[in-house]
Amino acid sequence: MNNITTTYIALGSNKGNKLDSLEEAVLEIYKTIGDVTQVSKVYKTPAWGFEGEDFLNVVIEVKTRFSAEITLKKLLAIELKLGRTRIKDKGYQARTIDLDILFYGEEIITTETLEVPHPKLTERNFVLYPLADLVPNLVHPLLNQDILYLVKSSKDVSPIKAISDRIQPKKAEFRQVNYLTIEGNIGSGKTSLAEMIAEDFNGKLILERFKDNPFLPKFYEDQARFAFPLEMSFLADRHQQLMDDISQLDLFSDFAISDYNPNKSLIFSKVTLQEDEYALYKKIFNIMYSEVPKPDVYVYLYQNIESLLSNIKKRGREYEQNISPEYLKNIHNGYLNFFNSQNKIDVKIIDISDLDFVAHREDYLFLLEKISEINIKASG
Known part of the structure; x- marks a missing residue:
């Protein structure tokens, strides 16, 4: 993961209802690429490179887990969905929406399909001005100059006017609780989901330390012999970890x-x-865990056996490759x-057999919504 x-992504439109097109594009970027954490003012500028209606332009800051190449593919899909048509070899054209990656972290990328930082951004006020709204001190990794300097030294003399700040950031929402557990069968993706939620919503992440258990590979080779020492070692380790991590939550x-x-x-x-x-x-378990804090919400990710085996x-x-369907069942x-x-215990069972929340942000947002629907039951 x-x-x-x-x-930072530049959005422009000079065809149809321009402001609506920009807002729709921001929403699609939120749904498919990542949280839109900042949005510049909307700027009006004349068409660049051809005769046409004035453009409306905006720059947004986006937090994404996708690579620059995948982000570009998703942006092109959004353009197509919102009605952009490209006529080959015709040069600049009117468009309902135009989406360009300006910066991607501090990466410098040069491929046949993508160049980052955008090679033309220093020549275009309709990119520089909204960028300066968001990150005036951001340093161009190739030029070693910040955006504010690039604005002041721009040779673009075309008129530019801020006309609106109507378009707002769009970030995922999640109803947090004190202690949330994501559970599931082997290969269900519980760790990936827990990591994503913790990173997005400032959670203290507590992961099972199964990788360090010396009995686990032996167990999958000879279950009858190593089942008891494996379960006892897990019991002790989980208890120690939970007492250390949950009983002393990070401020x-x-x-x-x-x-x-x-x-x-x-x-x-x-x-x-x-x-x-x-x-x-069970006797030992009941003694050890009588005082361990219980989760407020317990999420169980269900996947069918075929999906689990594939994952x-x-x-x-290597030690998992001989796990049988019967064992998973x-x-x-x-x-x-x-x-x-x-x-x-407030339990939410969610079928994710047809979901891929790592590759598809829409699936991740769906899971956040389902988890947030949980009503915490009163204890006692």
């Missing part, structure tokens, strides 16, 4: 979010342990049995 990058974080819950130990051990082993394990194969952990049933036995 990519980290968030700040990109600089708004909430805690984890990709596991202590009850996962009971769910998995019920599947992997013999009856007498499980009875002993497991794609992420390529038993784990899922264990979760359902646990949920059905609870009346004090």
